[in-house]
Amino acid sequence: MQKSNFFKIVACSLLFLNTVFCSVLKGQDLGTMHKAVDTWARLQLSLATSKTQKREFSSATVVYDKATKRYYYGANKGIALSRAVTHPTLLSRYPATALCKNVIGNCSENHAVNQALQDGASWNNLQMYTVYVLFTEPTIAFQATCENCVFTFRGIEILR
Amino acid sequence: MKNIESLSIRARVAYGTLCLEKALNNHHHDDKNEAWQFVLDKFWLFTNIEYVDEWLYIISKIMPDSILDDDFNEESGITLEEHKRLKKLYKSTPQFIFDIMEGIFNCGRRHLYSAVTPHSPETVEFIKSIKKIMSSNKIEMPKLGDLKKYSINEHQGWGTTFERKDLFKIEAK
Numbered sequence: 155m156q157k158s159n160f161f162k163i164v165a166c167s168l169l170f171l172n173t174v175f176c177s178v179l180k181g182q183d184l185g186t187m188h189k190a191v192d193t194w195a196r197l198q199l200s201l202a203t204s205k206t207q208k209r210e211f212s213s214a215t216v217v218y219d220k221a222t223k224r225y226y227y228g229a230n231k232g233i234a235l236s237r238a239v240t241h242p243t244l245l246s247r248y249p250a251t252a253l254c255k256n257v258i259g260n261c262s263e264n265h266a267v268n269q270a271l272q273d274g275a276s277w278n279n280l281q282m283y284t285v286y287v288l289f290t291e292p293t294i295a296f297q298a299t300c301e302n303c304v305f306t307f308r309g310i311e312i313l314r
Numbered sequence: 315m316k317n318i319e320s321l322s323i324r325a326r327v328a329y330g331t332l333c334l335e336k337a338l339n340n341h342h343h344d345d346k347n348e349a350w351q352f353v354l355d356k357f358w359l360f361t362n363i364e365y366v367d368e369w370l371y372i373i374s375k376i377m378p379d380s381i382l383d384d385d386f387n388e389e390s391g392i393t394l395e396e397h398k399r400l401k402k403l404y405k406s407t408p409q410f411i412f413d414i415m416e417g418i419f420n421c422g423r424r425h426l427y428s429a430v431t432p433h434s435p436e437t438v439e440f441i442k443s444i445k446k447i448m449s450s451n452k453i454e455m456p457k458l459g460d461l462k463k464y465s466i467n468e469h470q471g472w473g474t475t476f477e478r479k480d481l482f483k484i485e486a487k
Contacts, residue, residue, distance in 0.1 A: 161474045204383075204385075205379045205380045206374050206375050206377075206380040206387070209374035209380060210370060210374045212367075212370055212423055213428065230367070230426070230427050231371075250334040252365070254429075254470055255365055255469070255470070256365060256366065256367045256368045256426065256427055257365045257367055257368065259429045260427070284427075284428075290416065293482075295427045297427070298428050299428070300427055300429055301429065301470065
């Protein structure tokens with residue numbers, strides 16, 4: 155067998171194995187994701203040091219990395235409030251102008267995905283679920299993704 | 315509540331704010347009072363603010379429990395004088411006024427960072443709760459009037475921007 159053919163076969167095999175591996179990565183079910191973000195959101199509310207902070211907490215997202223089995227959490231305006239750097243991959247996915255009436259990058263989805271990317275996660279391995287938070291009730295219920303996020307997070311599995 | 319269902323989210327918040335104004339007038343809290351006007355102006359911002367999520371951070375800081383329970387914070391966007399004035403104001407305000415404010419706050423924040431659900435039954439519920447408070451305090455609901463122009467079918471449910479003065483053009487002259 156020629157040397158170049160050997161390498162082609164090895165490369166194709168690796169590509170095949172990678173495809174199989176990625177396709178069998180198992181995500182979390184809706185109930186598990188809801189429980190995870192519900193617990194996290196309630197913890198954040200209990201840790202808030204002021205009524206203003208509680209009122210400003212409006213939505214929460216959990217992101218699950220199917221490859222590493224790690225969870226990441228985010229809150230609205232989380233990137234700005236934590237003075238975090240937005241990952242270049244996330245920045246490159248943003249629409250050029252806002253597609254809805256929310257500031258681009260302020261949704262809780264951005265905060266959670268940004269942390270996953272900073273941790274080395276691959277975009278296509280991520281799974282995401284977002285809830286609405288109302289501290290006075292307290293209501294924590296599923297929230298549909300805004301237009302900015304629908305555009306930004308193409309390729310990520312969004313649970314609903 | 316059929317009419318409310320056709321209103322944009324911006325118009326629903328405006329309607330709630332008109333209820334608040336009426337409640338303040340009815341209970342001798344003159345809505346021209348400088349401190350109340352400061353509060354009302356912040357609520358009215360929702361009708362013309364470009365990015366609606368920014369309203370959340372403005373209103374959260376001036377809600378009654380934020381002012382009464384939190385210490386003054388220089389980064390809150392209001393001055394120490396304004397904080398003191400609001401504290402004094404809220405200390406003499408009946409609970410039902412706070413409940414109306416809560417209804418408006420919830421109506422405005424319900425779909426932030428989200429897509430507005432068709433006809434938004436969630437925010438209709440908040441308007442219903444305001445109506446109930448108005449009714450139990452024997453305050454007549456304001457008329458929808460020109461608010462009917464602002465449809466939930468425009469701008470992804472948020473509706474066209476407008477200002478309070480657009481609703482009372484004749485009155486303003």
